[in-house]
Amino acid sequence: MQSMFAAGLFAHQVALVTGGGSGIGLATARELTALGASVAICGRKMEKIEAGLAALAADGVPSERLFGGTCDIREPDQVAAFVGQVIERFGRIDVLVNNAGGQFPSPAETLSPRGWEAVIRNNLNGTFFMTREVATRAMIPAKRGRIVNVTAMVVRGFPGMSHTGAARAGVENLTRSLAIEWAAHGIRVNAVAPGNNIRSSGTAQYGEELLEVTRKATPLKRLGTPEEVARVIVFLSSTQNDFVTGAVWGIDGGQPLWGELWPIPEPEPQPEAKG
Numbered sequence: 001m002q003s004m005f006a007a008g009l010f011a012h013q014v015a016l017v018t019g020g021g022s023g024i025g026l027a028t029a030r031e032l033t034a035l036g037a038s039v040a041i042c043g044r045k046m047e048k049i050e051a052g053l054a055a056l057a058a059d060g061v062p063s064e065r066l067f068g069g070t071c072d073i074r075e076p077d078q079v080a081a082f083v084g085q086v087i088e089r090f091g092r093i094d095v096l097v098n099n100a101g102g103q104f105p106s107p108a109e110t111l112s113p114r115g116w117e118a119v120i121r122n123n124l125n126g127t128f129f130m131t132r133e134v135a136t137r138a139m140i141p142a143k144r145g146r147i148v149n150v151t152a153m154v155v156r157g158f159p160g161m162s163h164t165g166a167a168r169a170g171v172e173n174l175t176r177s178l179a180i181e182w183a184a185h186g187i188r189v190n191a192v193a194p195g196n197n198i199r200s201s202g203t204a205q206y207g208e209e210l211l212e213v214t215r216k217a218t219p220l221k222r223l224g225t226p227e228e229v230a231r232v233i234v235f236l237s238s239t240q241n242d243f244v245t246g247a248v249w250g251i252d253g254g255q256p257l258w259g260e261l262w263p264i265p266e267p268e269p270q271p272e273a274k275g
């Protein structure tokens with residue numbers, strides 16, 4: 001696989017990629033391992049992790065540089081156990097990519113309290129639990145680390161998926177807070193915000209029709225790929241970019257600058273103000 005990064009850029013470094021068994025997470029794990037990193041991946045389903053590890057092995061990554069296991073990032077005990085296993089296996093964690101996440105479409109007025117909580121827990125709480133665990137156990141003691149949070153393009157809100165819009169905006173603010181709090185520990189914290197126009201295992205569940213809506217809403221008039229998102233994540237994971245922290249990098253083909261992003265009913269005209 002050809003890379004835009006220098007060979008061996010991540011040699012002797014260890015990266016933990018959540019949701020690394022599929023889509024953007026797997027593309028990130030492939031780029032990092034190709035550049036010499038040892039990589040640990042986790043997710044809720046072991047079969048997805050096994051498929052991810054098999055893809056990395058097929059790339060030629062030796063088994064001593066690979067680790068994978070189940071971990072639901074919403075559960076602090078599972079997060080603590082998995083991070084412990086990674087440290088035991090590799091002895092350090094230099095890079096954390098908080099890529100795991102997701103949601104489902106729902107109008108806000110019919111969203112159940114449990115449905116709201118499920119998405120907040122999956123994206124905001126899970127990211128915080130994993131980040132603090134890795135920082136306190138590996139990065140703060142070592143006085144070095146780079147954290148990249150994968151959010152979503154939410155600068156225009158996320159009508160039709162308000163739960164994920166709120167959670168991702170929370171992660172973006174968390175990114176800025178921790179970039180400041182942990183600057184003294186040598187830790188850089190950034191976020192990557194993909195538009196809703198990346199063709200991946202994740203967006204496949206939304207169907208071709210919706211992907212075509214989002215493609216048309218993209219000035220570049222095409223969908224992005226997991227590999228294109230991965231390259232931005234890897235760019236922010238490298239020590240070569242150690243003056244970048246607290247940033248949110250969009251990768252969206254210019255989509256936020258374009259018209260309708262999500263099909264919702266046209267709002268009713270409102271009466272004009274009297275005075």
Ligand SMILES: CCC/C=C/C(=O)SCCNC(=O)CCNC(=O)[C@H](O)C(C)(C)COP(=O)([O-])OP(=O)([O-])OC[C@H]1O[C@@H](n2cnc3c(N)ncnc32)[C@H](O)[C@@H]1OP(=O)([O-])[O-]
Pocket residue numbers: 101102103104105106112113114115116118119122152195196197202203206
């Ligand atoms: C194009 C867009 C751009 C974005 C792209 C991407 O992100 S790509 C990446 C895409 N990848 C992903 O999104 C993958 C990750 N996403 C997921 O695993 C799920 O979306 C999850 C986050 C809800 C966790 O699910 P879980 O089963 O562990 O959930 P739980 O047991 O913790 O809570 C259950 C509560 O949630 C509710 N509820 C759940 N599903 C639906 C639904 N379809 N419909 C309605 N409601 C739903 C359900 O009502 C229940 O509440 P109730 O009925 O008891 O009041």
Ligand SMILES: NC(=O)C1=CN([C@@H]2O[C@H](COP(=O)(O)OP(=O)(O)OC[C@H]3O[C@@H](n4cnc5c(N)ncnc54)[C@H](OP(=O)(O)O)[C@@H]3O)[C@@H](O)[C@H]2O)C=CC1
Pocket residue numbers: 018019020021022023024025042043044045046048049071072073074099100101102103122126150151152153193194195196197198199200201202203226
């Ligand atoms: N593709 C796109 O256009 C966009 C994607 N994103 C975000 O990018 C990230 C990657 O998405 P993408 O690769 O497209 O989709 P995928 O659905 O393939 O990736 C999501 C990954 O996260 C894992 N995951 C989900 N919830 C949890 C959890 N609670 N604990 C541990 N692992 C979990 C899943 O594995 P498992 O099911 O085994 O748990 C899966 O491997 C997600 O956060 C997504 O929301 C944001 C905007 C747009």
